[in-house]
Each structure stands twice: as C-alpha cells, then as structure tokens.
Amino acid sequence: MSGPIRVLQVVTYMGRGGLETMLMNYYRNIDRTKVQFDFLTHRNERWDYDDEIEALGGKIYHLPKLNPFSKSYLNALDEFFKEHREYQIVHCHQDCLSGVILKVAKRNGVRFTIAHAHSASQDKNIKYLIKVLAKKNIKKYSDQLFACGEEAGKWMFETDNFEVINNAIDTDLYTYNLEKALEVKRKLGIENKFVVGHVGRFNYPKNHKFIIDIFNEVQKVQKDSVLLLVGDGDLRPEIEKKVEDLGIKDKVKFMGVRSDVNDLMQAMDVFLFPSLYEGLPVTMVEAQSSGLKCIISDKVPPECIMTDNVEQIKLEESPQHWAKEVLKYEKYERQNTKPEIEKANFDIKTNAKWLQEFYLNKY
Structure with missing residues (x-):
C-alpha cells in the first residue's frame, strides 16, 4: 500500500x-x-x-x-x-x-x-x-x-x-503564564477585573440562563467583575436579551466562536460550568490545564476531575449559593497544572x- x-x-x-x-x-x-x-x-x-x-x-x-x-x-x-x-x-x-x-x-x-x-x-x-x-x-x-x-x-x-x-489536548498551549494572562486582559480591556468565564455552544445542556443568573449575583457583590462567554449557537439571542433585561450588558462579553480559547482561558479567573448533562467535556480538560478554578454542576461526570481545582455543586442550589462559591476565588493564585493533566493521560x-x-x- x-x-x-x-x-x-x-x-x-x-x-x-x-x-x-x-x-x-x-x-x-x-x-x-x-x-x-x-x-x-x-x-x-x-x-x-x-x-x-x-x-x-x-x-x-x-x-x-x-x-x-x-x-x-x-x-x-x-x-x-x-x-x-x-x-x-x-x-x-x-x-x-x-x-x-x-x-x-x-x-x-x-x-x-x-x-x-x-x-x-x-x-x-x-x-x-x-x-x-x-x-x-x-x-x-x-x-x-x-x-x-x-x-x-x-x-x-x-x-x-x-x-x-x-x-x-495539547497541554503546552494551555499552561498558565502570568504575563500572557495580563496581556490578554489588557487587549480585552478588562485589566483589574474579576473574570468569570465559560466556553460552550449556546444550547440547552450548557445551561446559559443559569450562568447569567449566577453572574448577576456575582456582580452585585463584586462590581469589578466581567463574564466572558465563548461560543455561539441557537440560544445566543435569548441569552443576549436576558443580559440586557438584567441591565448587565456592559459586564458580559459575548466572544463568539474563537480560535484562541487557550489565550482567553489565561485571562479568566474562574471557569463556570453548570451543565445539565455532559459526556466528558474537552473544555474542562482545557480549563484545568490552564490552572483555572472550575465551579461545575453535579451533572458533569466526576471522571473529568483531574486536579484539586474543581468544585462540584448541586444544580438545585440557588444562583446566590453558586455566586458565593465563585467569589471565594477572587484572589486565587493559579499554578502550573500541566503535570497533573499528563498524569491523568489527557x-x-x-x-x-x-x-x-x-x-x-x-x-
């Protein structure tokens, strides 16, 4: 042949x-x-x-x-x-x-x-x-x-x-770098902000409505906060309207489909992932490889947890409860978690x- x-x-x-x-x-x-x-x-x-x-x-x-x-x-x-x-x-x-x-x-x-x-x-x-x-x-x-x-x-x-x-994933692309993080934040105009992030298609399982409810509670406590939503999909117009109705349009950035997710994750402080169901999301591997604190639902398979940076919360908990957990990590110092991802065979x-x-x- x-x-x-x-x-x-x-x-x-x-x-x-x-x-x-x-x-x-x-x-x-x-x-x-x-x-x-x-x-x-x-x-x-x-x-x-x-x-x-x-x-x-x-x-x-x-x-x-x-x-x-x-x-x-x-x-x-x-x-x-x-x-x-x-x-x-x-x-x-x-x-x-x-x-x-x-x-x-x-x-x-x-x-x-x-x-x-x-x-x-x-x-x-x-x-x-x-x-x-x-x-x-x-x-x-x-x-x-x-x-x-x-x-x-x-x-x-x-x-x-x-x-x-x-x-x-290619762990080299996602390894946390403080200089890179500051550079990306500067480019996005979100220096000195507490950045909550999510990566996912705008569809039912990703639970974007709840993400907005959680972030709405976060920004009431931490005025210098911003939400990055990376992705696109059928439900995006509905979510954009919800953001506008809540009066938080200036704090939510709809990033669309991006080829630089690895860079955007550098700029995030907390990764929020309250999915209704999942297989084993590649974004969870990427987020953990970036050293991010991940706040996820109890419907995300526990086998995707490869580092100590993941906290699972029951979906039935209120947005206020979720927000409280997110806000715990305002001052969290990210570490290089590449060895843990490699050890988990990802x-x-x-x-x-x-x-x-x-x-x-x-x-």
Missing part, C-alpha cells in the same frame, strides 16, 4: 464544538504519512475547521441533513459508500443515530466500523424518543465502541463493552499515537 490509510470521520459539521475540537486535536497530532482523516459531513456550508482540514490533506464530503426517515437521505448515503470503496474504516460521531450510518456502511462492504459516544444524554425534545430507539441499533453495526467517558458509553451503548478515548501526543496504531492494526 502506498501512502497513508484514509479513515472516514462522520460528523454533522466541523465547527468549533467540543467533539470537533477533540477530533482536530487528534488529527493534528497523528502521523499523517501513516493515517489521514477525511470527513463526511451533513451540512453544505463551510465551517470553522474546513480550511485547516484541507491544509492538512483531508477531504470533506457533504450529505443532506441526517434524517433516518428520508428516502432521499438514505439513497445519498448509500450512493456515497458505493462511490467510495476506498474507506475501509468508518469512525462515526453521530451519537444515537450512528447506527443509521454504519448500517449502510456495512451493507456496502466497509470492513471496520466505529461508533463514538460524546454525550451522556440527549435534549428532551420531539426527537428524543426516536433517538433513544435508534441507539439500540448501534451495537449491531459497530465493530468497535468508543466513548469520551464512562457515563457517555454506558448511556449510549447500554453495555460496559466499550473503550474510553480521552478528550486529550495529553494529546500519547493519545494520538495510541489511536493511530489502533487504526493501522484494524486496516
């Missing part, structure tokens, strides 16, 4: 979400002369990571939105695998609907299929029942089950027979080497 083996990663799109950032961390750190990633997406638009993917040698294919009941979608999926017999390893990141993709892949002769769980629940919307029923098909069409954490794997696959793939170099060898052994 000449050239690298090509592994097809199946995603919704390659924006700067947790799943996509995890994939890019692995992609940047594998030996691409041996293993190359290509991406099958379910949107036609270009997204944040597309330019980098192509620069690294990856191909991006587009299908319509994933709909297990759409004949035209299933035909397009079938046609794709008929046309692309070169993909003998398909790694699917479509959570509950992964079985839909992998069934068609198997029917078209794909030798090795992988389903990867990234969440320990789903939004309780109109699609919930469909997804819960659909996930029962995943094991039937998967040769390997991967999960970002124990809770996500058990929920998605309803078995213990899966392998945890850590949401690993450094990308080791993990990327493992995944690379896994693919090569299965090809």
Whole structure:
C-alpha cells in the first residue's frame, strides 16, 4: 500500500464544538504519512475547521441533513459508500443515530466500523424518543465502541463493552503564564477585573440562563467583575436579551466562536460550568490545564476531575449559593497544572499515537 490509510470521520459539521475540537486535536497530532482523516459531513456550508482540514490533506464530503426517515437521505448515503470503496474504516460521531450510518456502511462492504459516544444524554425534545430507539441499533453495526467517558458509553451503548478515548489536548498551549494572562486582559480591556468565564455552544445542556443568573449575583457583590462567554449557537439571542433585561450588558462579553480559547482561558479567573448533562467535556480538560478554578454542576461526570481545582455543586442550589462559591476565588493564585493533566493521560501526543496504531492494526 502506498501512502497513508484514509479513515472516514462522520460528523454533522466541523465547527468549533467540543467533539470537533477533540477530533482536530487528534488529527493534528497523528502521523499523517501513516493515517489521514477525511470527513463526511451533513451540512453544505463551510465551517470553522474546513480550511485547516484541507491544509492538512483531508477531504470533506457533504450529505443532506441526517434524517433516518428520508428516502432521499438514505439513497445519498448509500450512493456515497458505493462511490467510495476506498474507506475501509468508518469512525462515526453521530451519537444515537450512528447506527443509521454504519448500517449502510456495512451493507456496502466497509470492513471496520466505529461508533463514538460524546454525550451522556440527549435534549428532551420531539426527537428524543426516536433517538433513544435508534441507539439500540448501534451495537449491531459497530465493530468497535468508543466513548469520551464512562457515563457517555454506558448511556449510549447500554453495555460496559466499550473503550474510553480521552478528550486529550495539547497541554503546552494551555499552561498558565502570568504575563500572557495580563496581556490578554489588557487587549480585552478588562485589566483589574474579576473574570468569570465559560466556553460552550449556546444550547440547552450548557445551561446559559443559569450562568447569567449566577453572574448577576456575582456582580452585585463584586462590581469589578466581567463574564466572558465563548461560543455561539441557537440560544445566543435569548441569552443576549436576558443580559440586557438584567441591565448587565456592559459586564458580559459575548466572544463568539474563537480560535484562541487557550489565550482567553489565561485571562479568566474562574471557569463556570453548570451543565445539565455532559459526556466528558474537552473544555474542562482545557480549563484545568490552564490552572483555572472550575465551579461545575453535579451533572458533569466526576471522571473529568483531574486536579484539586474543581468544585462540584448541586444544580438545585440557588444562583446566590453558586455566586458565593465563585467569589471565594477572587484572589486565587493559579499554578502550573500541566503535570497533573499528563498524569491523568489527557495529553494529546500519547493519545494520538495510541489511536493511530489502533487504526493501522484494524486496516
């Protein structure tokens, strides 16, 4: 065989979400002369990571939105695998609907299929029942089950027979540096401020409404406080309106989707993460690698706690209680926590080497 083996990663799109950032961390750190990633997406638009993917040698294919009941979608999926017999390893990141993709892949002769769980629940919307029923098909069409954490794997696959793939990061990029922190604060115009931060898509599980309620209580006590919200999503307009209605618009910075999350974390003093549910969030790995104090909900899996800098609080507690805990760390002096992250096996170099060898052994 000449050239690298090509592994097809199946995603919704390659924006700067947790799943996509995890994939890019692995992609940047594998030996691409041996293993190359290509991406099958379910949107036609270009997204944040597309330019980098192509620069690294990856191909991006587009299908319509994933709909297990759409004949035209299933035909397009079938046609794709008929046309692309070169993909003998398909790694699917479509959570509950992964079985839909992998069934068609198997029917078209794909030798090795992988389903990867990234969440320990789903939004309780109109699609919930469909997804819960659909996930029962995943094991039937998967040769390997991967999960970002124990809770996500058990929920998605309803078995213990899966392998945890850590949401690993480049720890060098996140190591705390006081000079860098001061420089970023100066650039953002928040010198001498107490900075509360959050990184996450503006969607239901991230619980942005509660983040605003907590920060509203924080700023009543500490007037020199600011909230950095990094990310974008469907619920952003609703959150912007809530901030305006509370009269705290001048204290909340909507940063949008950013490529410099590592720098922004340098400028934060406390990382606030009151999620309703999670798999194993890559942002928690990043925040701890930055030496940040992390105040998180009891719904975030405890396996993501790698340092002594994390405090879990019950979601039922009031915003005032949460704010009181946040304010404890106004004067906290951050430390270099890189050794702890590496000891917990969340450094990308080791993990990327493992995944690379896994693919090569299965090809």
